[in-house]
Amino acid sequence: MHKKNIILLSLIILLGAPVPAETIGNAIVEDEYPHADAVLPQKPDGTFIIEGGVEKNIDMTLERCLELALGNNPQINSAFHDILASDSRIKQVWSNYFPKVSWQTGYTRIKQLQLSDALGRNLTFNYYVLGQLTLQQMLYDFGVTQNQATIRRLDYEGYKTTLAATINDVVYQTKDAYYNLLYAFENRKVAQDTVDKFELFYNQAKAFYEIGMNPKVDVTIAEANLSDAKLKYIQADNAVNLAVAKLNNVMGVPFIDRYNVKDKLRYQPVDMTFEEAIDIARDARPELKLAELKVETANQTLKLVKKSYYPTLTVEGQVQIGGKSWVSNHGYNIGGYLNFPTINGMLIKNEISEARYLYDKEIANAKNTQNTIYLEIQNAYLMLQEKKNQMPVALLQVKQAKENYELSYGRYRVGEASPTELKDAQILYQNAQLNYYSALYQYNSAKAQLEKSIGKNINPDDEEIIELKS
Numbered sequence: 001m002h003k004k005n006i007i008l009l010s011l012i013i014l015l016g017a018p019v020p021a022e023t024i025g026n027a028i029v030e031d032e033y034p035h036a037d038a039v040l041p042q043k044p045d046g047t048f049i050i051e052g053g054v055e056k057n058i059d060m061t062l063e064r065c066l067e068l069a070l071g072n073n074p075q076i077n078s079a080f081h082d083i084l085a086s087d088s089r090i091k092q093v094w095s096n097y098f099p100k101v102s103w104q105t106g107y108t109r110i111k112q113l114q115l116s117d118a119l120g121r122n123l124t125f126n127y128y129v130l131g132q133l134t135l136q137q138m139l140y141d142f143g144v145t146q147n148q149a150t151i152r153r154l155d156y157e158g159y160k161t162t163l164a165a166t167i168n169d170v171v172y173q174t175k176d177a178y179y180n181l182l183y184a185f186e187n188r189k190v191a192q193d194t195v196d197k198f199e200l201f202y203n204q205a206k207a208f209y210e211i212g213m214n215p216k217v218d219v220t221i222a223e224a225n226l227s228d229a230k231l232k233y234i235q236a237d238n239a240v241n242l243a244v245a246k247l248n249n250v251m252g253v254p255f256i257d258r259y260n261v262k263d264k265l266r267y268q269p270v271d272m273t274f275e276e277a278i279d280i281a282r283d284a285r286p287e288l289k290l291a292e293l294k295v296e297t298a299n300q301t302l303k304l305v306k307k308s309y310y311p312t313l314t315v316e317g318q319v320q321i322g323g324k325s326w327v328s329n330h331g332y333n334i335g336g337y338l339n340f341p342t343i344n345g346m347l348i349k350n351e352i353s354e355a356r357y358l359y360d361k362e363i364a365n366a367k368n369t370q371n372t373i374y375l376e377i378q379n380a381y382l383m384l385q386e387k388k389n390q391m392p393v394a395l396l397q398v399k400q401a402k403e404n405y406e407l408s409y410g411r412y413r414v415g416e417a418s419p420t421e422l423k424d425a426q427i428l429y430q431n432a433q434l435n436y437y438s439a440l441y442q443y444n445s446a447k448a449q450l451e452k453s454i455g456k457n458i459n460p461d462d463e464e465i466i467e468l469k470s
Contacts, residue, residue, distance in 0.1 A: 058259035062178050065251055069174040072252030076170055079163040086156040093149045096138055104132040129322040136316045139336075144312075147304040154297040158290055164455075165286035170250070172452035176445050177247040182265045183441035184236070184243040190433045191229070191236035197426055198226040204412070205419060213415060221419045265440040267391060270447060270458055274381050277454050281377055284455035288373060291366035298359040305355040308348045311340045373453065380450040387443035394432075394439040401425075401432035 070076060108127040205222035208214040248254045282288065315336045323329035408425035411417035451457050 058257055060259040060261050061263060062175065065174050065178050065247065066171060068251040068253055068256075069170050070167065073170045073250070074252055075166050076163070079159070079166040082159045083156065083163060086152070086159045090149060090152040090156055093145060093152050096141070096145045096148075100136045102134045102136075104134070105129055126324065127322070128324070128326045128328075129320065130326040131322075132318065132320040134316065134318045136314060138312060138314045140313045142307060142310040142312075144304065144307050144310060147300055147307065151297055151300045151304065154293050154300065158293045158297070161286045161290040161293060165290065168286060168452055168455055172448050173250045174247070175448040175451075177243070177250045179265065179441050179444040179448070181240070181243040181247050181261060182263060183437055184240040185261065186265060186437040186440075187434060188233070188236040188240050190430055190437070191233040194229045194426065194430050195226070195233050198222070198229040201412075201419065201422060201426075202226045208415070218419050221423070225419075225423050265437060265444060267440060267443065268447070269388070270384065270450075272381075272458065274378070277377050277381055277450065278374070280456050281373060281454040285373055285453075286455055287369055291362075291369040295359070295362045295366050298355070298362040302352070302355040302359050305348075305351045308351065309341060309343050311338050313338050377450070377453045380446065380453045384443070384446040384450050387439060387446045390439045391443060394436040398429075398432045398436045401429040405429040 106129045108129075110125055110127060202219070202222040202225075205214060205218045209216055209219045244258075245254070248256055313336070315334075317332070317334040319330075319332045321327060321330045405425040405428070408417050408422050412419075412422045447458065
């Protein structure tokens with residue numbers, strides 16, 4: 001009887017022919033136990049669909065994402081305008097050597113208190129200034145302007161370096177978000193494959209039940225597994241949308257048209273020693289250059305403060321028209337001046353002490369920056385090596401889980417395995433795939449982190465693409 005049931009079940013599956021309920025036993029009561037598809041979104045033709053997925057209109061690659069990020073990310077735009085503003089501040093300092101021109105006109109009515117006429121009345125007269133033109137030129141300030149300009153120039157170089165650091169960080173964020181999107185796509189693909197498999201299991205369990213081979217509880221278990229798989233697919237599909245939103249935000253284009261990503265997660269072996277990474281970072285890491293610039297800025301500030309009591313040599317010429325009437329008199333004067341600032345010895349002494357302490361502080365900060373970057377490179381390098389070593393193990397786990405699933409599926413088809421055994425094998429295979437894609441994503445993210453830590457892209461010698469087949 002057992003062999004006949006197997007033959008009958010095979011014919012039902014192959015031909016898809018319905019079997020009258022009265023010939024096989026109790027029929028499934030749909031009102032009591034509705035099918036899972038009845039409570040999920042469907043197209044008019046009845047096929048399963050999740051709304052809100054990414055529409056495939058525009059092809060997107062990592063290179064295109066980086067171009068959009070470099071052109072639209074507001075952090076980069078902000079850092080770039082800091083450079084332009086800093087350049088203007090340099091020119092403001094050099095303006096000290098440009099002549100200063102002023103124009104003045106006015107009217108004054110004067111009533112003398114000290115002088116009076118014979119009758120004891122105070123003398124009153126008007127004083128007019130039709131125009132007073134003053135031209136002033138600073139000749140030399142004993143290097144004060146030079147120091148100020150040097151500080152501004154160092155600030156300018158600092159902002160340029162900050163822009164490079166911002167670009168370096170945005171490139172890493174874009175790469176990580178892009179790899180995360182590819183990982184989300186792979187997760188959704190695995191979830192869809194799980195739905196398809198559990199739907200097949202449900203149909204088989206239902207067919208076994210209809211011919212009287214298995215109890216109704218097997219159908220219940222199979223449909224519960226199918227519902228759980230569809231729930232996870234909904235979550236995986238939403239994860240794709242969230243990954244797209246994160247990538248768009250990093251690129252600075254949150255309202256970009258929906259696009260299609262055709263790339264897959266790739267395994268690109270990186271052959272680089274830790275010493276090579278350190279050598280690259282010394283020349284390419286922006287933060288190291290910025291720390292050096294801050295030290296030199298503090299040094300120039302110390303030199304500038306020491307010149308607080310230096311005088312300024314200027315020449316001034318003045319032409320004036322006015323007097324008792326608007327044009328009654330005219331005259332001019334010209335002269336040179338050596339202007340000494342008001343000197344407060346205690347203030348200047350403590351300003352110099354402050355500047356010296358700040359200079360020593362920047363030296364310590366630069367050393368701390370070097371140590372932090374060294375640790376960052378070390379962590380990124382070791383993490384990359386760890387993920388690299390995980391790749392073959394994760395791939396082997398997928399192959400073993402797939403073989404185990406195929407054996408369990410074969411046993412189930414001939415009635416030797418239970419739905420629980422088949423579910424366990426499928427879940428093990430699903431988790432193995434997810435673990436592999438997670439390891440692949442983490443490897444690519446670790447490589448991007450290492451590139452950020454050394455401040456330069458890594459060009460691998462070769463490229464290997466491993467695509468899992470369900």
